[in-house]
Amino acid sequence: xxxxxxxxxxxxxxxxxxxxxxxxxxxxxxxxxxxxxxxxxxxxxxxxxxxxxxxxxxxxxxxxxxxxxxxxxxxxxxxxxxxxxxxxxxxxxxxxxxxxxxxxxxxxxxxxxxxxxxxxxxxxxxxxxxxxxxxxxxxxxxxxxxxxxxxxxxxxxxxxxxxxxxxxxxxxxxxxxxxxxxxxxxxxxxxxxxxxxxxxxxxxx
Numbered sequence: 544x545x546x547x548x549x550x551x552x553x554x555x556x557x558x559x560x561x562x563x564x565x566x567x568x569x570x571x572x573x574x575x576x577x578x579x580x581x582x583x584x585x586x587x588x589x590x591x592x593x594x595x596x597x598x599x600x601x602x603x604x605x606x607x608x609x610x611x612x613x614x615x616x617x618x619x620x621x622x623x624x625x626x627x628x629x630x631x632x633x634x635x636x637x638x639x640x641x642x643x644x645x646x647x648x649x650x651x652x653x654x655x656x657x658x659x660x661x662x663x664x665x666x667x668x669x670x671x672x673x674x675x676x677x678x679x680x681x682x683x684x685x686x687x688x689x690x691x692x693x694x695x696x697x698x699x700x701x702x703x704x705x706x707x708x709x710x711x712x713x714x715x716x717x718x719x720x721x722x723x724x725x726x727x728x729x730x731x732x733x734x735x736x737x738x739x740x741x742x743x744x745x746x747x748x
Contacts, residue, residue, distance in 0.1 A: 655738075655740070658736045658738070659741075661736070662694065662733045662736060662740050662742045663742045665733045666692060666733065666742060667744050669730070669732075670690065670729075670744065670746050673729065674746075674748065677727055678748045680723065680727060681723035681748070682720075684716065684717060684720040684748065685748055686707070686716025686720050686724075686748050687716065687745065687746070687748075688705050688707060688716070688724060688745070688748070690703070690705055690743065690744050690745070690746050691703070691704040691741070691743050692704075692731060692741070692742055693741040694732070694741075695739055696736060696737050696738050696739060698735040698736060699732060701739075705724055705725045705746075707721050708745070720748070724746075
């Protein structure tokens, strides 16, 4: 059977197309299959087959707001007010109000000062009369002392204290002399002052 040139050309084209198709199929068969996209679900599957929790936008908003409400507030710095003894030098000193003395208080102070003067005069006179006996009882030693005495409203002696008086150089009466004077029973009393009174007078031997 005699073939025409057109038939031969068609056979050649068909054969060439078949070779190309077979080659394309062979190349495609060597490529790994593409992973199919995971279906959209309400949760994702984590490694090991565990499905993750569903995240809902509305519930997420509620959770975030609840966490914000429960979160502790940031600590606030508290500045303690400065007292009068804690001034940093920038503030002016706090003025001290003057002491107000009422006329009644002035009269009471003046009356107490007068009672003290009377008690001191009486006490000095009594100590002067007992000085010789004290010096004799204590071996004739010399020294200076301070007498602190308290009397009740009736003039009775309530408390008596005798302390050594030292000079500028620190010298004072001998220790045994002071102990002797303090061991003597001094007979001291004053006229009833009408209220308790305390005085301090010197004693020199």
